[in-house]
Amino acid sequence: MSTIILLLITGLGLGALYFLVASGLSLIYGLMGVLNFAHGSFLTLGAFAGWELSRRMGGESWGTLIASMLLGMVVGAAVAAATEFLLIRRLYNRHIEQVLVTVGLALATVALFEGIWGTDPIYVTAPPWLSQTTEILGARVPNDRFLMIGAAVLVLLGIVAFLRYTRFGLIIRAGVENRSMVTALGIDVRKAFTVVFAIGGAAAGLGGVLASHYFGYVSPQLGGSLLIFAFIVTVIGGLGSLAGAAIASVVVAILQQFANYFWGGTGDLMVVLLLAVVLLVRPTGILGKKA
């Protein structure tokens, strides 16, 4: 029983990370039709920014942790907005080329990070509480899991509130539904593109800082390894659906944890198998719209 609780909560923590990456991917794809391969780089850069900050301020304090999370968000948002503004916008409506540009950016930035910070993982320090455990129903759960879950829930609520109660949110929701109609009504959707990229980048940057605490290290490959699972999550959840991404993140991560524990480390394969099954039964994903 305690094992199951531990696996469930750890799965939720990992799912929270997946969600932080997948939410941005899904929003960007839903509005602009761009599959953003550079999203992993936003995450990695956020993680490195957070690490650089905690290295200078001493990583043991809570203030540093919160500051590094905020810095990760700001850096992720800034880089993502710049990417949209400088690269993606020039290729308006040419989706394949937009994907190719993000592929090039991902290759170049990972190489650049390796040049700056080296290829080896760098270990991070965190407030002592995070490395302790809390007992829940007999299971000793590492405390950092709660941080992930809390942050992801806040981000989910934040994005939902933004989409529902602000004017930009309204434009974005309408744009996901039918972009040409929004343009026809005389609204400049392109501003919304930059905003969506910035939001996605902020979530990814935050995810980067949290991922560095979840795995205990930062490395230039951090983003790329999470990105692939985030892609799978977005397809299973349905491209463009935020709720779908949230559900799929949790399902994928928990399945992965259980398969890793009970079926001898087959988690990654099970996830791919789940993807194949979902595509066979429901090619548009759990909550995706009809293509």
Next chain:
Amino acid sequence: MKSLANLSQRTWWIVGGVLVVVAALLPLLNLSIPGVLPGATYTPGTLQLLALALLFASLALSYHLLFGTAGMLSFGHALYFALGAYGLGIVLQQTELTLIPALGLTLAVVIAAAYLLGSLSLRVTGISFAMVTLAFAQAGNVLVRRNPAITGGEEGLRLDTEHIPDFFIGVINTRNLYWLSLALLVVVFVVVAWFENSRAGHAVTATRENELRVRVLGLRPFGVKLMAFVIASVLASLVGMVHLLLQSGTTPRATSADFTLTILVIVVLGGVGSRWGAIVGGIIYTLLDQRLTALASSDAIDGLPAILRIPLSEPLFILGTLFILVVLFLPGGIAGAVKRLSTGTSATPSERKLLEEAE
């Protein structure tokens, strides 16, 4: 004067034939191109590099069939390359088969895998297809890393030379492997050209343009798309097998998503939709990659201030940036640029369109 674009199909084949003959004679000649090749053309080191360039050209051609002709953006093409390399390596290591039967067995496995995974991934199109193929390739990557007893894990698989003919073994025989790579490139080129000009090839091109219309005409796009997928996968696996022989082994990098992205970069660099572009792209990429790595460790770079030294010492950074610039400013890649120069026209919308049709 006839412009380059007006040359007939036949002339192009003759030009290609002459190039193949010249390439075949290279190991017997003593040519040096300082700055491009590491040494004279008869030395094993240079031949190894040239053979690698030819293999990348073949691999790019097989991806061209998938992406340029059939319009399927796959992010899992490396899986079939790796299946060929690892498959052959494992069969040679675990069984007593000699090279040819081992090749046949691996091919059978590749065809079965490509058929199965292809029919599954082709249930979706566009970006979903890209992600599904990526996921399958990732599963392959995990399998390779998780089973070090069979695949050698992170260390990579070493070629078991016991059952391989002597003329493919050793540094002295690099030129035989070079000729093998050249022969493979010719075979891949002929197969790709043949498929593109066949009825199935026309059907698959039509599907890329407008799938709905093909359906209305009473054709079934699924079959021809699957056929293109399987042929491209088999060609990629053949390249993987020769790559295994050439490098005397293979590493998990062959299964990684980065490797597929590299192939994609090559095809886009050369020019999407152009067979010649894919070949030129593959050769230029390999030479550039090798030269940039040499540049990265050179003294000239070492003496620069950090802000210049760090980016310039990462070959992938330069290639990635170059790739972004090509996509932004040079639609149609190298092949498109050459065509534009020879016909004197500026960038045509059709080149942009060609890329978009792939969606």
